[in-house]
Amino acid sequence: MAWQTPLNCPQMAASNPAISNPTMQAGNTPAPALIFATYDPKDRSNPLYLHPNESPSLQLVTVQLEGRSNYHPWARAMEMALRSKNKMVLADGTLAIPNKSDPKYFYWYQCNTTILSWIFRAVSPTIGRSILWINTAEGVWRDLKKRFSQQDVFCIVEFQSEIYRTKQGTSSGNDYFTQFKLLWDELLVLRPVLSCDFTPISYECGSNMSEKIRAQLENDMLSSFVIGLNDDLNNTKRQIMLMKPLPDVGEAFAMVSQQERQIHEVSISVNESLAGAGVFFTKYENKQKQKPVCSFCGYTGHTIEKCYKKNGYPPGWKPRNKGMGAVNQVQSTPQEHINIGANSSSFNQEDYRRFLEFMQ
Incomplete structure (x- = not known):
């Protein structure tokens, strides 16, 4: 059985006299019992459905938005959280705002206010004050994106410099690769791979430019990753760079991990042998x-x-x-x-x- 819009909703009552007096219709004829049978807010697949646990005080992400420095990872985490609750369509404008005379408007308004509360809890107090008077989740989402996601030449240069300054040092191969990949992912968000827009009706672009650019970018990623490895992996570094065709960064990391495990096992074996030698000579000296x-x-x-x-x-x-x-x-x-x-x-x-x- 579908829900009806609450009769005490002032917005709906003002726009539809049948709500304030459900027994009246045009011509003073009795209204049907289920006036809004075409909409069921109990449907979990409906974006306007709100679970009882989805209160305005819910905190969707653990890291607050501080500005341009962490906008992209914050937006990614926030988008995943909203999509998991089937509410991203309200934030990105995919779901159109119903007319105030539409029975769904009440439920849209309820979901919109809830999403606004979630976003306010996920931003710093300063940013929260700047978006306080924006009435829709779509408006807030677009405002934050416009302010903090613009491609900044200086920001791109900083990421590039940081990538080539990153070295393995005392870090394990896994920690070094994780830090390296995070920097590259941020750079790709700021400067996405270019694609060819040549799409006439009777012709196709035969240059395959997008794939060439992507391959060149992967080679840049591989070289910067290999350069940052420690000197005790020089043999592995040469082996990677002499492979034809060149592997991607993930395959190179797998080779480095395998080499690190072998070095670790040899080190353990040598230490055990030396420890055994020390025990033998101690026994021999005692016998002497x-x-x-x-x-x-x-x-x-x-x-x-x-x-x-x-x-x-x-x-x-x-x-x-x-x-x-x-x-x-x-x-x-x-x-x-x-x-x-x-x-x-x-x-x-x-x-x-x-x-x-x-x-x-």
Whole structure:
């Protein structure tokens, strides 16, 4: 069942006597029970429908409009919010304002006032005062767009300069790409890609100029992105710029992300190897400090089971000048000790070389 316009609406009562006296029609004949059956404001697909939760105090966006500096992201967020509520047609003028004698005028007026409240809550107090006396949401939307969305040559130059000054530095590849893309998106809003307007009836534009301009712009985006990458990605940078055809910025970012993951994994592997080398050498030094002592001859470096003095000398053994007491003192180099340790563990010569480089 369709809603009827409330009988206590002064605007509607003044313009239509049948509203103030619903039992009267022309010729003093009784009016039908459903005088406005052609309009149903309960229809959720109708832009004039207001959900009970869509109060004037609702805040649609979190960032307030401060002026030209943040108009474009603010307008984008506000437009998405209004479209999600099927109210953007009132702000951009797509839905015509009904005549005051039209039954829909009351519901349009209600929605229009609600949208005005939403916009007032989404702008700074200074901007809010400047649009306070504009009566329609369409008028406010057009006024803000006219004031803050105009292409400013100096603003475009600032964005271009900021793009080429942006470097990766200490940021991750993902953070750098996000900042880079935001700047380019803002620049494209201020200076959209040109399109060809040559559309005669019998001919078509064969130059495909719009695609050429877009391809050139994508190459500019790619080069500025690659230039800002850190030097440890030089191999990846050269690989990207030598590709034929050149990839777009998204593909280049995917290659950079893959290279960063590989560098991270190699770094973890080297750190683990060096940590293992440090543990091995610590154990080895502890063993060197705790040399065995022979209980028979009293010398270090062997036990009683291997004492030549007690168990006999091996064939062909010759005494050294240092005396007989040092017969079991085996002289060895640090490299031999390392080889002995390597035979009893997984630490090899390559690990030893890398450990020495690390210590240096």
